Amino acid sequence: MPHNPPVTPYAASAAPKREQVETMFNNIAPTYDRLNHTLSLGIDRRWRRKAVDALKPFRPSTILDIATGTGDFAILAARRLAPDRIIGVDISEGMMEVGRQKVKEAGLDTVISFAKDDSTGLSFDDSTFDAVTVAYGARNFDDLEAGLREMCRVLKPGGHLMLVELTTPPRFPMKQLFKVYAHTVMPFIGRIISHDDSAYTYLPHSMEAFPQAEQLVPLMRQSGFSAVNFKRFTFGLSTMYLATK
Numbered sequence: 001m002p003h004n005p006p007v008t009p010y011a012a013s014a015a016p017k018r019e020q021v022e023t024m025f026n027n028i029a030p031t032y033d034r035l036n037h038t039l040s041l042g043i044d045r046r047w048r049r050k051a052v053d054a055l056k057p058f059r060p061s062t063i064l065d066i067a068t069g070t071g072d073f074a075i076l077a078a079r080r081l082a083p084d085r086i087i088g089v090d091i092s093e094g095m096m097e098v099g100r101q102k103v104k105e106a107g108l109d110t111v112i113s114f115a116k117d118d119s120t121g122l123s124f125d126d127s128t129f130d131a132v133t134v135a136y137g138a139r140n141f142d143d144l145e146a147g148l149r150e151m152c153r154v155l156k157p158g159g160h161l162m163l164v165e166l167t168t169p170p171r172f173p174m175k176q177l178f179k180v181y182a183h184t185v186m187p188f189i190g191r192i193i194s195h196d197d198s199a200y201t202y203l204p205h206s207m208e209a210f211p212q213a214e215q216l217v218p219l220m221r222q223s224g225f226s227a228v229n230f231k232r233f234t235f236g237l238s239t240m241y242l243a244t245k
Contacts, residue, residue, distance in 0.1 A: 006142070007209045009202040018091065018118065018142040024202070025069070026094035028194040033070055033098070035193050035200070039186055040237075047238045048073055048135060051164040052080050054242050058160050060130035064089065066119050066151065067137020071099030071112065077133065078111045089117035090137075120146040124154045131155075133162045139210040148223035155245040161225060162242055166207045169236040178237065182207070213239050 006017045009024040061084045065074040068088030090096050096114040103112045117123050120143045132151045141147040169175045182204035190200020213230050220228045225243035232239050
């Protein structure tokens with residue numbers, strides 16, 4: 001299957017996507033949470049709750065949160081799922097430093113820890129975790145299929161992957177309205193708040209390049225997952241995927 005060139009944050013840079021993504025998130029880390037909630041009008045909080053709650057029936061005690069960023073999803077999972085341990089991994093130390101402070105303030109530092117790690121070559125042993133989560137970070141993977149295989153590898157047999165990602169609405173008129181918002185309003189607000197001219201221009205392009213709903217399911221199955229299901233949120237602005245190893 002032919003692969004298109006990866007969508008990268010800094011088009012003029014010759015650096016690999018992984019390095020560009022790390023630089024971008026280090027740059028925007030101080031304003032990341034504020035921007036997320038502003039650009040989604042706060043709806044992202046509801047999407048995260050629904051995604052976390054999808055894991056409640058399985059009662060995972062050990063969770064790996066990939067592309068953990070500032071730890072929002074890990075904190076929510078700790079509160080709503082009460083696991084014994086969550087490890088949040090990311091390639092951006094700047095983002096995780098914000099996350100460590102938030103976890104400490106939340107009194108969850110005995111449950112949640114952070115480590116720098118790459119989704120395409122995780123440092124954990126096979127069959128380590130009951131659940132793996134990735135919230136709004138899979139589109140930034142340097143190699144999505146390698147990332148999916150790694151997530152499957154570190155899951156225990158019968159364990160669950162919960163992946164939630166920004167997607168483009170499939171139907172009129174939301175599809176057209178969102179395209180205007182994503183390519184005009186989003187970069188404008190992003191530049192003002194983050195002071196990074198490229199980060200929120202990259203966001204809509206990375207969303208559009210990411211496999212949408214039905215396209216991602218076969219990739220997950222090829223990576224070792226079964227019982228793959230997806231559910232769209234808010235007209236398809238966000239999509240949740242739940243799969244079993």
